[in-house]
Amino acid sequence: MSSKTTTPKAASSSLEEVENTVSRLSGLMGVLAVMILSTPQGEIIQSSFTNQVEQAKILLKVDHYCASLFVEEEVTFIRIRTQQHELLIAPNKEYLLVVLHNPLISTTIENAI
DSSP: OOOOEEOGGGOOTTHHHHHHHHHHHHTSTTEEEEEEEETTTOOEEEEOOTTHHHHHHHHHHHHHHHHHHTTTSOOOOEEEEOSSOEEEEEEOSSEEEEEEEOTTTOSOGGGTO
16 A cells, blocks of 8 residues: 555644544455545545545545435445445544455445544
8 A cells, every 4th residue: 555645724723633543444345445525615635545636536526426326325335336446435524434345355345434
């Protein structure tokens, strides 16, 4: 996994909690990358994704699209799976947590999120 990037202007008082979450998730087998975005602005708080700015824009679109599909419900988890990878997205009012995962290596990541 590549090095972490932190954007100071997006940092908040809960930055330590964010860093602990990223550290915990990054240590799990099969985790390839982790990104945390502020919502709704989409500022990258922390990321180990390559092409992170472009990826952040796409991920926000996915989040907004899913929210528009379920207007009367709060979307709490989005999973997109291919044969080799899985994208796990956990949105909330302040952050969008995204994990790129290889499900063939480990299947226990949901318990960590």
